[in-house]
Structure formats: structure tokens, C-alpha cells
Amino acid sequence: MTNQKEEIKFLDGPQSRLKDFWFIIKIISQFIKGFRTLHFVGPCITVFGSARFHDGHEYYEAAQSIAGKIAKLGFTIMTGGGPGIMEAANRGAREVGGRSIGCNIELPYEQAPNPYVDLSLDIRYFFVRKVLLLKYSYGFVVFPGGFGTLDELFESLTLIQTNKIQKFPIAIYSKGFHQSLLEYIEVLFKNGTISAEDRQLYLVSDNEEVIVEHINNLSIIPFGLKFEQKAWWLLGEHKMFRRKQS
DSSP states (O other), rough: HHHHHHHHHHHHHHOOHHHHHHHHHHHHHHHHHHHHTTTTSEEEEEEOOOOOOOSSSSSHHHHHHHHHHHHHHHHHEEEEESHHHHHHHEEEEEETOEEEEEEOOOOOOOOOOOTSEEEEESSSSHHHHHHHHHHHHHEHHHHHHHHHHHHHHHHHHHHHHHSSOOOOOOOETTTTHHHHHHHHHHHHHTTTSSSGGGGOOOOESSSSSHHHHHHHHHHTTTTTTTEEEEETTTEEEEEEEEEEEO
8 A cells, every 4th residue: 555655645746856756766666677577578469458357257268368379479478467367368378388478566456466477577656567568569459357458458549549659459359348438439430539540440359360360460560570480488498579670
């Protein structure tokens, strides 16, 4: 709870310059920690989704399967590192010999690193964690979730829409779960608050192969990813992508 109170106090109005300065130093240290830890993870596909769907649930099983198929393409699978959909995606990558990363948020409840990550990073602040999840990713797969998942989805869409990040593929799983959300997006379009092009920034599908193909087609070739036959990852040897050298 200390960290939460710290943030609340910081946002509660002007503090002393010294306190503001030390808060900024803490933020910088979190970014440095993240950059140093994740520098060699390779191109990632980040999977977003609820922490509350457990093993045996249809969404858990779908995330596990899709993440495994994407890992076989050569991508590192990155998640928020917690339970539920995050665990399923990390598990799917681990089971096929892929790389599995967790960028975990420190919370007083619900969130703890799942046992399927090869590399786990604990982050204190949500906004720092979000930057790290986006920074190393060449695509996103979004599963059913709550406020946090929607926040991650729409931040990704906004950054792509405004050209703050490149046009990475976004795939949303489960038309049924997201039907009301999709209808609301149509309301935005009809009222002119988004354009027709904005509706093309994401794919919605229940077909695992379609999602994997979408990630494959809009990430590997467009961003010049090259495939290395062998690369050392922790203590194992795996196939992986590397960034194209300019």
C-alpha cells in the first residue's frame, strides 16, 4: 500500500520540490531497471487479458494455444506476468520451447508472477509498465479482460492512430465478449470522432489461425525482422527473430 499512497500524495497537488524530485528519480530508476532487463529479449508479441480467467476456462485455453503458435514463429511472448490470461500466454510459449517474459506490476492483491515466465520484471508504477509492454512489442493480442485490458488496448490503438508508435498489428480475440464494445466503436465512427481508417487498426476474430496469420503478415516482413537459426536464450538454445540492422 505504500507505493499507492505515494502516488496519491504526489497527485494530490503541489508537493515540496524535493519530494517531487525524488519521485521523478524513482520513476527514472524504474525505466532504467526495465530497459536493462529487457534489452536482449528480442522482438515480442504482447498478450493482454484478464487475471481472473483460470486454467480450464475457454479464454485461458485459447490464450495458451495462440501464444504457443506465435512463439513458434520466433517471437518472444510478453505479458503482464500475472495469473489468468497472462499465465496462459506465458505457459503456451514455454510449452513449445519459446521465450516467455513477464512484466509484473506490484499490487497489494491479485497479482503475483506466474510460474511460466523465463524472465520476470517487477515494476512499481502502471505507466512505466505500460511503456515497457509497448516498447519491445511488434504486435498485440487482446483477450477478454477488465478495465486494465481495455486501457492497454485503447492506449495501443491511440498511439498507432496518432503515429506515436508504428502500425503494429492488433488482434482482438472473441467477437462475442467484445460485441458491445465493437458496437460502441461504431457509435464513435458514426459521430465522426474516429475515421474509417481507424477501424482498420485492429482485427477481431475467434479463429486462432486467422489471428496468428494476422500477426505473421503484419509484423515480420513490414518491420524487416530476420530469422536467426540459433541464439542463446538464458540456458537454452532457441530460434528467434532479431531486429533488422540499418
